[in-house]
Structure formats: C-alpha cells, structure tokens
Ligand SMILES: Nc1ncnc2c1ncn2[C@@H]1O[C@H](COP(=O)(O)OP(=O)(O)O)[C@@H](O)[C@H]1O
C-alpha cells in the first residue's frame with residue numbers, strides 16, 4: 001500500500017534521512033523505531049509532504065505521491081498524527097474533530113464519526129466544548145488521533161503517541177490504536193518506546209542515524225539480542 | 235453634559251469606521267503575521283472608486299440610492315481584486331523571507347498605490363456625492379445625522395457578518411485553524427494559499443465598506459487620505475490586540491471615543507492652549523502607551539492570540 005524507496009531528507013547540511021526504503025501492506029500495523037534523532041519524524045513529514053525530500057519516491061496505492069502539495073495527501077487517504085499532537089489550541093474539541101473531516105462533505109457521516117471518536121475516547125465527549133489548548137497532554141493525544149481518524153483514512157501515520165505521557169494514558173491510547181488496527185486500519189507507528197511498539201505491531205523497521213539497520217517480524221525483533229541491548233534497556 | 239453625549243455619538247461613528255479598517259489589518263496579521271501597511275490605501279481606493287462610479291451613474295440620471303449602491307458594490311469588487319493582487323504579487327513571493335522584507339514591501343506597496351491613485355484621480359480634493367438624504371435627529375440635547383446612524387448600523391451588520399463567517403462556516407474554521415497551526419491545517423487538507431488569499435480579500439472588502447462610509451461622512455476624498463486612516467486603524471488593532479477580531483472591533487470603537495472625547499475637552503484641559511484640531515495626537519499617544527505598557531493589547535495573549 002505504502003512504498004518508500006530511497007527517501008532522502010536533509011536540513012541544510014544535516015542529513016536526517018539517508019536513502020531509506022520500506023513498505024507497509026494493506027491491513028498491517030508496522031512500527032518504525034529508533035532513538036531520538038534517528039530521522040523517524042523527518043521520514044513521516046516527507047511522506048505527508050510537510051517537508052520536501054531531497055531524493056527518493058513515495059508511492060501510495062500504486063500512485064506516486066511524493067510531488068503532491070501537502071493539502072492533497074489527506075485526499076489520497078493518508079492521515080498523520082504529528083509529533084507533539086498539533087491540536088488547534090483555540091478551537092474546541094468538537095471543532096478539532098470537525099477539522100479532521102475538512103475534506104469530507106457528508107454531514108451525517110461526519111456527525112456519526114464524531115460520536116464514534118467519543119466512543120473510543122469518552123474523555124473527549126466530556127470535554128467537547130472546551131478549547132483544545134486546555135486539555136492535558138494525554139487528552140490532546142486522544143484528540144489528535146480522533147481528528148486523524150475523522151478523515152476516514154486508508155493509512156494512519158502515528159508519530160510517537162506515547163511521548164511525554166503517564167503510563168496509564170499510554171495504555172489507554174494504545175488500546176485504541178490496537179482496536180483501530182484490529183478493525184483493519186493500515187497503520188505506520190513511530191515510537192521511541194520500542195517495547196510498546198514491537199508488542200502492538202506485526203513488523204518493524206529499526207532506524208539509526210537516518211538509515212534502516214534492521215527489520216523483520218516484531219515478535220522476532222523483540223527477542224533479538226541486539227535490539228534488546230540497544231532499545232529495550234538490557 | 236451635552237458635549238459629553240455629543241462626543242460619545244461622534245466617537246462611536248468614527249470608531250465604527252476605525253473598527254472596520256482595523257479588521258483588515260488584524261485578519262492578515264492573524265493568519266500570516268504580516269502588517270499590511272498598504273491596507274489604508276486599499277480603503278482610499280474604495281472611496282475614490284465610489285466617487286467615480288456613483289458620480290457617473292448619478293450624472294446619467296440613475297436614482298441616487300441606486301447609484302450609491304452600485305458605487306459601493308464597485309468599490310467592494312475593486313478592493314477585493316486589489317487585496318488579492320497585493321497578496322499574490324507582492325507578499326506571496328516573500329512568504330519565507332525574513333519578517334522585515336514583507337514589511338518594507340508593504341510600505342512600498344502603500345506608496346505605489348498612492349501614486350497610482352494620484353495618476354488616476356489627480357492631486358486635488360474630490361467631492362464625494364451625497365448618497366444619503368440630509369436628516370438630523372436630536373436626542374437628549376445631542377444631535378446626530380442619518381449618515382451617522384447608517385454608518386453605525388452598516389458597520390455593525392458588516393462585523394456581524396464577519397463573525398458569522400469566521401465562527402460559523404467551514405472557511406472560517408479553516409482560517410482559525412490556519413492561524414493557529416498552518417502546517418497541521420494543511421495536513422487536514424486546507425490549502426493555505428487560499429486561506430491567506432481569503433483573509434486579504436475579505437479584509438479588503440471590509441475596507442471598501444469603510445471607504446464608502448468615510449466618503450459619505452466627510453463628503454471629501456483625496457489620494458493621501460488612506461495614510462492617516464490606516465495608521466489610526468492600525469493603532470486600533472494594536473490597542474485591541476493585533477490578530478484578535480473582537481479586539482480590532484473594540485479597539486476601533488475605543489479609539490474613536492478617546493479621540494472624540496479628547497477633542498471635546500482638550501481645550502478645557504489645557505486652558506485653551508491646544509484646540510480640537512489636535513485630536514490626531516490622541517491616537518498616537520494611545521499607540522505609544524499601549525506599546526509601552528501592554529504591547530499585546532487588551533485582548534492579546536502573551537503568545538499572541540491570532541483569531
Ligand atoms: N527543522 C530541522 N532543522 C534542522 N535539523 C533538523 C530539523 N528537524 C530535525 N532535524 C535533525 O534531523 C535529525 C532527525 O530528526 P527527527 O527526524 O526529528 O528524528 P526523530 O523523530 O527520530 O527523533 C536530527 O539530527 C535532528 O536534529
């Protein structure tokens with residue numbers, strides 16, 4: 001479904017992503033793990049066209065998307081939950097969700113999906129009319145995920161949903177990530193929390209200084225001594 | 235007491251004009267952090283276009299009310315096109331330039347537009363055709379005219395329309411989202427270029443309405459009239475908290491009131507040393523005081539609230 005070939009991202013002289021190649025198949029939950037600064041966020045941003053890649057190609061459902069303007073990516077069916085949530089602080093919770101459905105016109109369907117998001121995250125329902133900027137970090141993460149799902153994407157890109165959250169929040173959010181994936185949502189999950197990511201995903205890629213150094217079944221990587229030493233703190 | 239109420243009425247009228255113009259500054263600033271110093275000139279062109287169009291139609295025998303309406307519509311369309319063109323030609327190429335560059339460009343555009351207007355309409359003062367019948371009212375010892383009533387009502391209705399657009403429509407929601415986080419808004423499918431263009435076009439339309447009101451009120455216009463008006467409206471926007479819509483409205487009305495009351499009492503306060511023709515200093519005293527003590531304005535937040 002998603003094919004990334006030789007993607008290269010640089011900021012001035014800094015090579016953030018050095019020609020990486022990977023793919024995500026329909027229905028899969030794939031993890032991209034790696035230490036801080038490995039180039040994970042840059043990879044996702046380049047796929048979503050928020051930044052320009054220096055080289056390489058991205059194909060989605062057989063179509064080349066690496067030259068599209070950023071506002072067309074979601075129309076192709078890709079929704080990104082950005083690092084640090086990126087909620088609109090002075091829009092209400094309900095308005096943030098409505099923004100997620102900006103590209104849709106089916107009013108009834110949108111209203112339906114908003115209720116579905118409230119069912120995933122009852123906390124959001126309680127905060128419906130509150131400004132998003134007043135929510136806790138965990139609630140903002142819930143909102144960012146709900147907002148991305150509101151576009152009914154074919155592919156969900158998650159950039160470190162566990163970042164800076166209390167373990168109980170992380171648990172709640174990953175329950176939903178799991179549930180959404182179980183309903184068939186193709187997902188690419190980026191995480192520094194390698195253990196968590198390897199536990200929920202089927203396959204994973206390990207990134208180091210802008211390159212993919214390892215990849216395979218998540219269950220196997222979880223038992224790989226190198227991975228255990230470098231990313232699971234053993 | 236009489237002069238007090240009278241000056242409140244005058245201030246309210248002047249203030250509602252400032253408010254409409256201030257909205258043009260604040261909308262553009264809210265979306266892209268640019269102070270469009272050419273906005274005052276957009277207002278001026280709105281006034282002059284109305285003079286030409288309404289004047290011509292009246293001359294060929296169209297009823298004054300209809301001619302006035304046609305002049306207003308012509309001004310709105312011209313100013314919208316002008317706002318769109320300014321963004322497209324002057325500011326969009328500088329989107330990623332250092333902040334000072336578009337600011338200097340804005341001042342440059344303001345000079346270009348003034349000179350353009352001078353070439354088209356000449357250097358002399360032009361008479362604005364009387365579009366409304368002369369009618370006077372009296373209330374508790376204060377006098378006001380039909381023109382003043384219409385100015386306050388039209389600007390209130392226009393501002394109501396703007397609030398509806400920004401807070402109740404999808405375009406408005408996209409504008410608010412873009413002002414808060416443009417990169418994420420584009421992830422949601424918002425074409426940022428279109429939203430920025432919309433801010434310019436809508437702000438210019440409000441400016442055109444203000445331009446027609448200024449012409450109707452003072453019955454006179456000139457290619458340099460946009461400068462002082464623009465500066466005062468900018469002051470109003472800063473007073474309310476630049477980037478904030480409600481702030482621009484309140485700031486405009488407040489500035490109008492401060493000026494009118496200041497002009498009414500400055501003679502008494504200075505023992506006759508300064509007369510009411512010094513009223514322009516109040517706007518700049520306000521600007522300096524706000525910038526010194528509360529640069530974020532009445533409604534602004536520390537982080538710069540961009541509505
Ligand atoms: N906007 C930027 N400007 C310059 N360098 C950047 C920028 N964003 C990221 N980098 C650099 O690119 C590298 C990869 O960063 P990033 O993609 O954020 O990694 P990760 O998400 O894996 O932590 C890092 O060395 C980082 O310092």
Ligand SMILES: [Mg+2]
Nearest residue numbers: 040041083160
């Ligand atoms: Mg990152």
